Amino acid sequence: MKIIILGAGQVGGTLAENLVGENNDITIVDKDPERLRELQDKYDLRVVNGYASHPRTLEEAGAGDADMLVAVTNSDETNMIACQVAFTLFNTPNRVARIRSPEYLRAKQRLFLSDAVPVDHLIAPEELVTSYIKRLIAYPGALQVVTFAEDKVSLVAVKAYYGGPLVGNALSTLREHMPHIDTRVAAIFRQGQPIRPKGTTVIEADDEVFFVAASGHIRDVMSELQRLEKPYKRIMIVGGGNIGAGLAKQLEIDYSVKLIERNLARAEYLSEKLQNTIVFCGDAADQELLSEENIEQVDVFIAVTNEDESNIMSAMLAKRMGAKKVMVLIQRGAYVDLVQGGNIDIAISPQQATISALLTHVRRGDIVSVSSLRRGAAEAIEAIAHGDSANSKVVGRAIGDIKLPPGTTIGAIVRGESVIIANDRTVIEQNDHVVMFLVDKKYVPDVERLFQPSPFFL
Structure with a gap:
Protein backbone atom coordinates (compact mmCIF):
# COMPACT_ATOMS: atom_id res chain seq x y z
CA MET A 1 0.00 0.00 0.00
CA ALA A 124 -9.62 12.66 17.84
CA PRO A 125 -6.82 11.89 20.37
CA GLU A 126 -8.48 13.67 23.30
CA GLU A 127 -11.70 11.69 22.84
CA LEU A 128 -9.73 8.43 22.56
CA VAL A 129 -7.77 9.11 25.77
CA THR A 130 -10.90 10.17 27.66
CA SER A 131 -12.70 6.95 26.67
CA TYR A 132 -9.64 4.90 27.60
CA ILE A 133 -9.39 6.42 31.10
CA LYS A 134 -13.13 6.03 31.62
CA ARG A 135 -12.86 2.27 30.88
CA LEU A 136 -10.00 1.92 33.38
CA ILE A 137 -12.12 3.61 36.05
CA ALA A 138 -15.07 1.33 35.24
CA TYR A 139 -12.86 -1.75 35.90
CA PRO A 140 -10.82 -1.06 39.08
CA GLY A 141 -7.53 -2.93 39.02
CA ALA A 142 -7.25 -3.26 35.23
CA LEU A 143 -4.00 -2.14 33.54
CA GLN A 144 -5.63 -1.94 30.12
CA VAL A 145 -9.15 -2.48 28.78
CA VAL A 146 -9.93 -2.87 25.08
CA THR A 147 -13.39 -3.56 23.67
CA PHE A 148 -14.43 -5.20 20.40
CA ALA A 149 -17.56 -5.89 18.36
CA GLU A 150 -19.55 -2.92 19.66
CA ASP A 151 -18.43 -3.59 23.26
CA LYS A 152 -19.65 -7.20 23.29
CA VAL A 153 -16.13 -8.56 24.00
CA SER A 154 -13.36 -7.11 26.18
CA LEU A 155 -9.66 -7.84 26.39
CA VAL A 156 -8.33 -6.91 29.82
CA ALA A 157 -4.81 -6.84 31.26
CA VAL A 158 -4.35 -7.35 35.01
CA LYS A 159 -1.37 -7.98 37.24
CA ALA A 160 -1.49 -11.18 39.30
CA TYR A 161 -0.70 -10.40 42.95
CA TYR A 162 0.65 -12.46 45.82
CA GLY A 163 -2.28 -14.07 47.61
CA GLY A 164 -4.49 -13.92 44.51
CA PRO A 165 -6.78 -16.91 43.85
CA LEU A 166 -4.88 -18.14 40.76
CA VAL A 167 -1.26 -17.42 41.69
CA GLY A 168 0.51 -20.75 41.98
CA ASN A 169 -2.25 -22.58 40.10
CA ALA A 170 -2.43 -23.81 36.50
CA LEU A 171 -4.64 -22.01 33.96
CA SER A 172 -6.79 -25.14 33.65
CA THR A 173 -8.14 -24.43 37.15
CA LEU A 174 -9.79 -21.24 35.87
CA ARG A 175 -12.66 -23.37 34.56
CA GLU A 176 -13.04 -25.02 37.98
CA HIS A 177 -13.21 -21.64 39.73
CA MET A 178 -15.78 -20.30 37.25
CA PRO A 179 -17.74 -23.22 35.77
CA HIS A 180 -20.47 -20.97 34.37
CA ILE A 181 -18.27 -18.29 32.78
CA ASP A 182 -16.31 -18.69 29.56
CA THR A 183 -12.96 -16.91 29.35
CA ARG A 184 -9.59 -17.43 27.76
CA VAL A 185 -6.15 -16.19 28.72
CA ALA A 186 -4.79 -14.76 25.47
CA ALA A 187 -1.25 -14.03 26.69
CA ILE A 188 0.96 -13.80 29.76
CA PHE A 189 3.94 -11.47 30.07
CA ARG A 190 6.46 -12.45 32.73
CA GLN A 191 9.28 -9.96 33.41
CA GLY A 192 8.45 -8.33 30.08
CA GLN A 193 8.66 -11.54 28.05
CA PRO A 194 5.62 -13.25 26.45
CA ILE A 195 4.66 -16.76 27.54
CA ARG A 196 2.30 -18.79 25.38
CA PRO A 197 -0.53 -19.79 27.74
CA LYS A 198 -1.36 -23.51 28.03
CA GLY A 199 -3.59 -25.39 30.43
CA THR A 200 -0.52 -26.42 32.40
CA THR A 201 0.91 -22.86 32.62
CA VAL A 202 1.18 -21.78 36.26
CA ILE A 203 0.48 -18.11 36.98
CA GLU A 204 3.13 -16.38 39.07
CA ALA A 205 2.91 -13.21 41.14
CA ASP A 206 3.56 -10.06 39.05
CA ASP A 207 2.57 -11.80 35.80
CA GLU A 208 0.74 -9.47 33.41
CA VAL A 209 -2.24 -11.53 32.29
CA PHE A 210 -4.34 -10.67 29.23
CA PHE A 211 -7.70 -12.39 29.16
CA VAL A 212 -10.70 -12.16 26.87
CA ALA A 213 -14.35 -12.60 27.87
CA ALA A 214 -17.83 -11.30 27.17
CA SER A 215 -17.87 -7.74 28.55
CA GLY A 216 -20.53 -8.61 31.11
CA HIS A 217 -18.24 -11.22 32.70
CA ILE A 218 -15.09 -9.08 33.06
CA ARG A 219 -15.50 -8.27 36.76
CA ASP A 220 -16.04 -11.94 37.66
CA VAL A 221 -12.88 -13.01 35.81
CA MET A 222 -10.84 -10.19 37.35
CA SER A 223 -11.87 -11.34 40.83
CA GLU A 224 -10.26 -14.72 40.08
CA LEU A 225 -6.96 -13.20 39.00
CA GLN A 226 -6.50 -10.65 41.78
CA ARG A 227 -8.15 -9.21 44.85
CA LEU A 228 -11.05 -7.28 43.37
CA GLU A 229 -10.73 -3.58 44.14
CA LYS A 230 -13.75 -1.70 45.42
CA PRO A 231 -15.54 0.51 42.87
CA TYR A 232 -14.04 3.98 42.74
CA LYS A 233 -16.02 6.90 44.18
CA ARG A 234 -13.73 9.92 44.66
CA ILE A 235 -11.66 11.13 41.72
CA MET A 236 -9.20 14.04 41.48
CA ILE A 237 -8.21 15.34 38.02
CA VAL A 238 -5.20 17.61 37.45
CA GLY A 239 -5.31 19.73 34.31
CA GLY A 240 -8.31 21.50 32.83
CA GLY A 241 -7.42 21.15 29.15
CA ASN A 242 -9.53 19.27 26.60
CA ILE A 243 -8.85 15.87 28.21
CA GLY A 244 -9.29 16.97 31.83
CA ALA A 245 -12.46 18.96 31.12
CA GLY A 246 -13.95 16.21 28.93
CA LEU A 247 -13.14 13.56 31.53
CA ALA A 248 -14.68 15.59 34.37
CA LYS A 249 -17.83 16.16 32.34
CA GLN A 250 -18.27 12.43 31.73
CA LEU A 251 -17.35 11.29 35.25
CA GLU A 252 -19.22 13.88 37.33
CA ILE A 253 -22.52 12.07 36.64
CA ASP A 254 -21.49 8.95 38.58
CA TYR A 255 -18.51 9.99 40.71
CA SER A 256 -17.45 12.69 43.15
CA VAL A 257 -14.98 14.72 41.07
CA LYS A 258 -12.50 17.47 41.95
CA LEU A 259 -10.41 19.24 39.30
CA ILE A 260 -7.24 21.31 39.82
CA GLU A 261 -6.35 23.85 37.13
CA ARG A 262 -3.37 26.21 37.39
CA ASN A 263 -4.73 28.97 35.11
CA LEU A 264 -7.26 31.20 36.93
CA ALA A 265 -9.27 32.20 33.85
CA ARG A 266 -9.54 28.57 32.71
CA ALA A 267 -10.52 27.44 36.23
CA GLU A 268 -13.29 30.06 36.38
CA TYR A 269 -14.53 29.01 32.93
CA LEU A 270 -14.64 25.32 33.93
CA SER A 271 -16.41 26.04 37.22
CA GLU A 272 -19.24 27.55 35.18
CA LYS A 273 -19.33 24.81 32.53
CA LEU A 274 -19.11 21.75 34.80
CA GLN A 275 -22.23 20.93 36.78
CA ASN A 276 -21.10 18.73 39.67
CA THR A 277 -17.29 19.03 39.59
CA ILE A 278 -15.53 21.10 42.26
CA VAL A 279 -12.88 23.19 40.47
CA PHE A 280 -9.80 24.62 42.23
CA CYS A 281 -7.21 27.04 40.90
CA GLY A 282 -3.80 25.91 42.14
CA ASP A 283 -0.71 23.75 41.75
CA ALA A 284 -1.22 20.00 42.12
CA ALA A 285 2.34 19.70 43.43
CA ASP A 286 1.35 21.88 46.42
CA GLN A 287 1.32 19.57 49.45
CA GLU A 288 -0.85 21.98 51.42
CA LEU A 289 -3.54 22.05 48.72
CA LEU A 290 -3.59 18.25 48.43
CA SER A 291 -3.77 17.90 52.20
CA GLU A 292 -6.64 20.40 52.45
CA GLU A 293 -8.55 18.48 49.79
CA ASN A 294 -8.13 15.17 51.67
CA ILE A 295 -5.89 13.46 49.12
CA GLU A 296 -5.78 10.36 51.37
CA GLN A 297 -9.48 9.80 50.62
CA VAL A 298 -9.06 9.99 46.82
CA ASP A 299 -9.58 6.67 45.01
CA VAL A 300 -8.00 7.78 41.72
CA PHE A 301 -5.66 10.73 41.07
CA ILE A 302 -5.41 11.48 37.31
CA ALA A 303 -2.79 13.96 36.05
CA VAL A 304 -3.50 15.04 32.47
CA THR A 305 -1.67 18.36 31.97
CA ASN A 306 0.51 18.96 28.89
CA GLU A 307 3.72 18.60 30.93
CA ASP A 308 5.00 15.06 31.52
CA GLU A 309 7.27 16.03 34.39
CA SER A 310 4.50 17.90 36.21
CA ASN A 311 2.15 14.95 35.80
CA ILE A 312 4.71 12.47 37.12
CA MET A 313 5.80 14.57 40.11
CA SER A 314 2.28 15.52 41.22
CA ALA A 315 1.14 11.89 40.91
CA MET A 316 4.10 10.61 42.93
CA LEU A 317 3.38 13.19 45.62
CA ALA A 318 -0.33 12.27 45.66
CA LYS A 319 0.57 8.58 46.00
CA ARG A 320 2.94 9.29 48.87
CA MET A 321 0.23 11.32 50.60
CA GLY A 322 -2.29 8.50 50.42
CA ALA A 323 -4.09 8.49 47.06
CA LYS A 324 -5.06 4.87 46.40
CA LYS A 325 -4.32 4.83 42.66
CA VAL A 326 -2.57 7.31 40.36
CA MET A 327 -2.69 7.60 36.56
CA VAL A 328 -0.60 9.98 34.47
CA LEU A 329 -0.74 11.16 30.88
CA ILE A 330 2.71 10.93 29.28
CA GLN A 331 3.57 12.30 25.85
CA ARG A 332 7.13 10.94 25.64
CA GLY A 333 7.09 7.25 24.86
CA ALA A 334 10.44 6.69 26.61
CA TYR A 335 8.93 7.84 29.91
CA VAL A 336 6.03 5.36 29.88
CA ASP A 337 8.15 2.27 30.59
CA LEU A 338 10.26 4.18 33.11
CA VAL A 339 7.42 5.19 35.42
CA GLN A 340 4.67 2.54 35.16
CA GLY A 341 4.61 -0.13 37.82
CA GLY A 342 6.46 1.79 40.54
CA ASN A 343 4.78 4.66 42.34
CA ILE A 344 2.79 5.32 39.17
CA ASP A 345 0.07 2.72 38.72
CA ILE A 346 -0.86 3.45 35.10
CA ALA A 347 0.91 5.56 32.47
CA ILE A 348 -1.29 6.60 29.56
CA SER A 349 0.19 7.39 26.15
CA PRO A 350 -1.98 9.51 23.83
CA GLN A 351 0.34 8.49 21.00
CA GLN A 352 -0.48 4.79 21.45
CA ALA A 353 -4.22 5.53 21.55
CA THR A 354 -3.87 7.54 18.33
CA ILE A 355 -1.71 4.90 16.63
CA SER A 356 -4.27 2.18 17.46
CA ALA A 357 -7.03 4.21 15.81
CA LEU A 358 -4.86 4.98 12.78
CA LEU A 359 -3.80 1.35 12.30
CA THR A 360 -7.47 0.32 12.18
CA HIS A 361 -7.85 2.31 8.96
CA VAL A 362 -4.50 1.30 7.47
CA ARG A 363 -4.58 -2.47 7.92
CA ARG A 364 -5.44 -4.63 4.91
CA GLY A 365 -8.25 -7.15 4.83
CA ASP A 366 -11.47 -6.47 6.69
CA ILE A 367 -9.78 -5.36 9.91
CA VAL A 368 -12.45 -3.68 12.06
CA SER A 369 -10.26 -2.50 14.91
CA VAL A 370 -6.64 -2.54 16.04
CA SER A 371 -5.44 -1.90 19.58
CA SER A 372 -1.81 -1.33 20.41
CA LEU A 373 -0.88 -3.17 23.62
CA ARG A 374 2.07 -3.07 25.99
CA ARG A 375 3.32 0.27 24.68
CA GLY A 376 3.18 -0.90 21.05
CA ALA A 377 4.95 -4.27 21.41
CA ALA A 378 1.78 -6.34 20.93
CA GLU A 379 -1.52 -5.89 19.13
CA ALA A 380 -5.12 -7.00 19.46
CA ILE A 381 -7.03 -7.20 16.19
CA GLU A 382 -10.68 -7.69 15.32
CA ALA A 383 -11.13 -9.08 11.79
CA ILE A 384 -14.19 -10.22 9.85
CA ALA A 385 -14.02 -13.63 8.18
CA HIS A 386 -15.18 -13.50 4.53
CA GLY A 387 -15.54 -16.07 1.80
CA ASP A 388 -16.15 -19.81 2.11
CA SER A 389 -14.14 -22.99 2.59
CA ALA A 390 -13.09 -22.90 -1.09
CA ASN A 391 -11.48 -19.44 -1.10
CA SER A 392 -10.76 -18.63 2.56
CA LYS A 393 -7.98 -19.93 4.77
CA VAL A 394 -10.18 -19.59 7.88
CA VAL A 395 -13.88 -19.96 7.02
CA GLY A 396 -15.20 -23.49 7.61
CA ARG A 397 -12.09 -24.51 9.51
CA ALA A 398 -11.55 -25.37 13.15
CA ILE A 399 -9.13 -23.01 14.91
CA GLY A 400 -6.82 -25.94 15.73
CA ASP A 401 -6.45 -26.60 11.96
CA ILE A 402 -5.62 -23.01 11.02
CA LYS A 403 -1.94 -22.20 10.59
CA LEU A 404 -1.75 -19.07 12.75
CA PRO A 405 1.39 -16.90 12.71
CA PRO A 406 3.77 -17.46 15.67
CA GLY A 407 2.54 -15.94 18.93
CA THR A 408 -1.01 -15.38 17.62
CA THR A 409 -4.02 -16.44 19.70
CA ILE A 410 -7.66 -16.36 18.65
CA GLY A 411 -9.44 -15.40 21.86
CA ALA A 412 -13.09 -14.92 20.93
CA ILE A 413 -15.57 -14.94 18.08
CA VAL A 414 -18.66 -12.75 17.87
CA ARG A 415 -21.37 -14.35 15.74
CA GLY A 416 -24.36 -12.06 15.48
CA GLU A 417 -25.23 -11.26 19.09
CA SER A 418 -23.43 -14.33 20.51
CA VAL A 419 -19.96 -14.28 22.07
CA ILE A 420 -18.03 -17.53 21.64
CA ILE A 421 -14.81 -17.96 23.63
CA ALA A 422 -12.56 -19.79 21.22
CA ASN A 423 -10.96 -23.21 21.57
CA ASP A 424 -9.21 -25.48 19.05
CA ARG A 425 -12.50 -27.14 18.06
CA THR A 426 -14.34 -23.88 17.31
CA VAL A 427 -15.17 -23.59 13.59
CA ILE A 428 -15.07 -20.11 12.05
CA GLU A 429 -18.07 -19.18 9.94
CA GLN A 430 -18.60 -16.51 7.30
CA ASN A 431 -19.05 -12.97 8.75
CA ASP A 432 -17.70 -13.97 12.18
CA HIS A 433 -15.87 -11.19 14.02
CA VAL A 434 -12.62 -12.82 15.15
CA VAL A 435 -10.68 -11.26 18.05
CA MET A 436 -6.96 -12.09 18.03
CA PHE A 437 -3.95 -11.29 20.20
CA LEU A 438 -0.46 -10.97 18.68
CA VAL A 439 2.51 -10.91 21.01
CA ASP A 440 4.73 -9.77 18.10
CA LYS A 441 3.28 -7.16 15.74
CA LYS A 442 5.70 -8.11 12.94
CA TYR A 443 3.29 -10.94 12.09
CA VAL A 444 0.39 -8.54 11.39
CA PRO A 445 0.81 -8.83 7.57
CA ASP A 446 0.48 -12.64 7.91
CA VAL A 447 -2.79 -12.20 9.82
CA GLU A 448 -4.05 -9.77 7.17
CA ARG A 449 -3.29 -12.27 4.40
CA LEU A 450 -4.95 -15.03 6.40
CA PHE A 451 -8.25 -13.13 6.40
CA GLN A 452 -8.17 -12.10 2.74
CA PRO A 453 -10.20 -14.50 0.56
CA SER A 454 -8.29 -15.65 -2.51
CA PRO A 455 -9.81 -17.01 -5.75
CA PHE A 456 -6.75 -19.28 -6.06
CA PHE A 457 -7.10 -20.90 -2.61
CA LEU A 458 -8.70 -24.37 -2.56
Missing part, protein backbone atom coordinates in the same frame (compact mmCIF):
# COMPACT_ATOMS: atom_id res chain seq x y z
CA LYS A 2 1.29 3.47 -0.88
CA ILE A 3 0.77 5.74 2.15
CA ILE A 4 1.64 9.42 2.62
CA ILE A 5 2.06 10.58 6.23
CA LEU A 6 1.83 14.32 6.80
CA GLY A 7 3.68 15.31 9.98
CA ALA A 8 6.86 13.73 11.32
CA GLY A 9 6.15 14.32 15.00
CA GLN A 10 5.79 11.54 17.57
CA VAL A 11 2.57 10.19 16.04
CA GLY A 12 3.73 10.43 12.43
CA GLY A 13 7.12 8.89 13.25
CA THR A 14 5.58 6.06 15.30
CA LEU A 15 3.05 5.32 12.57
CA ALA A 16 5.83 5.15 9.99
CA GLU A 17 7.76 2.79 12.26
CA ASN A 18 4.70 0.53 12.54
CA LEU A 19 4.02 0.43 8.80
CA VAL A 20 7.41 0.54 7.13
CA GLY A 21 8.21 -3.10 7.90
CA GLU A 22 4.91 -4.37 6.47
CA ASN A 23 5.66 -4.05 2.75
CA ASN A 24 4.19 -0.56 2.56
CA ASP A 25 5.57 2.26 0.42
CA ILE A 26 5.79 5.13 2.97
CA THR A 27 6.41 8.81 2.23
CA ILE A 28 6.56 11.22 5.16
CA VAL A 29 6.17 15.01 4.79
CA ASP A 30 7.33 17.67 7.24
CA LYS A 31 8.79 21.20 7.43
CA ASP A 32 11.68 20.07 9.66
CA PRO A 33 14.56 18.73 7.49
CA GLU A 34 16.52 17.44 10.50
CA ARG A 35 13.59 15.34 11.72
CA LEU A 36 13.12 13.96 8.20
CA ARG A 37 16.82 13.02 7.96
CA GLU A 38 16.55 11.27 11.32
CA LEU A 39 13.60 9.17 10.12
CA GLN A 40 15.20 8.42 6.76
CA ASP A 41 18.38 7.20 8.44
CA LYS A 42 16.30 4.94 10.69
CA TYR A 43 13.69 3.50 8.29
CA ASP A 44 13.26 2.57 4.65
CA LEU A 45 10.99 5.42 3.53
CA ARG A 46 10.83 8.52 1.31
CA VAL A 47 10.79 12.03 2.78
CA VAL A 48 9.53 15.32 1.38
CA ASN A 49 10.42 18.64 2.98
CA GLY A 50 7.61 21.18 2.66
CA TYR A 51 4.23 22.45 3.84
CA ALA A 52 1.84 19.50 4.15
CA SER A 53 -1.19 21.24 2.63
CA HIS A 54 0.56 22.81 -0.39
CA PRO A 55 -0.40 21.24 -3.75
CA ARG A 56 3.23 21.14 -4.95
CA THR A 57 4.34 19.32 -1.79
CA LEU A 58 1.55 16.76 -2.09
CA GLU A 59 2.34 16.25 -5.78
CA GLU A 60 6.01 15.63 -4.93
CA ALA A 61 4.94 13.18 -2.22
CA GLY A 62 2.97 11.19 -4.82
CA ALA A 63 -0.61 12.05 -3.90
CA GLY A 64 -1.69 11.30 -7.49
CA ASP A 65 -1.21 7.55 -7.10
CA ALA A 66 -1.24 7.14 -3.30
CA ASP A 67 -3.68 4.70 -1.69
CA MET A 68 -4.00 6.71 1.51
CA LEU A 69 -3.16 10.08 3.00
CA VAL A 70 -2.76 10.32 6.80
CA ALA A 71 -2.65 13.92 8.05
CA VAL A 72 -1.24 14.10 11.59
CA THR A 73 0.48 17.48 11.72
CA ASN A 74 0.08 19.60 14.86
CA SER A 75 -2.44 21.85 13.09
CA ASP A 76 -6.08 20.80 12.65
CA GLU A 77 -6.45 23.35 9.87
CA THR A 78 -3.43 22.02 7.96
CA ASN A 79 -4.75 18.46 8.26
CA MET A 80 -8.18 19.49 6.98
CA ILE A 81 -6.86 21.55 4.06
CA ALA A 82 -4.42 18.78 3.09
CA CYS A 83 -7.32 16.30 2.85
CA GLN A 84 -9.27 18.84 0.77
CA VAL A 85 -6.36 19.40 -1.63
CA ALA A 86 -5.65 15.65 -1.94
CA PHE A 87 -9.32 15.01 -2.72
CA THR A 88 -9.85 17.90 -5.15
CA LEU A 89 -6.57 17.90 -7.07
CA PHE A 90 -5.31 14.33 -6.82
CA ASN A 91 -8.39 12.21 -6.05
CA THR A 92 -6.49 10.39 -3.28
CA PRO A 93 -9.00 7.63 -2.32
CA ASN A 94 -8.57 7.38 1.47
CA ARG A 95 -7.98 10.39 3.71
CA VAL A 96 -7.43 10.25 7.47
CA ALA A 97 -7.01 13.36 9.64
CA ARG A 98 -6.16 13.98 13.28
CA ILE A 99 -8.48 16.65 14.68
CA ARG A 100 -8.09 17.97 18.22
CA SER A 101 -10.25 21.07 18.56
CA PRO A 102 -13.59 20.46 20.32
CA GLU A 103 -15.06 23.20 18.10
CA TYR A 104 -14.52 21.11 14.95
CA LEU A 105 -15.48 17.87 16.69
CA ARG A 106 -18.81 19.27 17.84
CA ALA A 107 -19.75 19.84 14.19
CA LYS A 108 -18.16 16.66 12.80
CA GLN A 109 -21.42 15.08 11.56
CA ARG A 110 -22.08 18.03 9.22
CA LEU A 111 -18.52 19.18 8.58
CA PHE A 112 -16.52 16.11 7.53
CA LEU A 113 -18.39 15.07 4.38
CA SER A 114 -17.22 14.60 0.78
CA ASP A 115 -19.03 17.77 -0.32
CA ALA A 116 -17.67 19.79 2.65
CA VAL A 117 -14.33 18.83 4.23
CA PRO A 118 -13.56 15.44 2.64
CA VAL A 119 -12.08 13.48 5.56
CA ASP A 120 -12.95 9.76 5.43
CA HIS A 121 -11.77 8.90 8.93
CA LEU A 122 -11.42 11.25 11.87
CA ILE A 123 -8.93 10.62 14.68
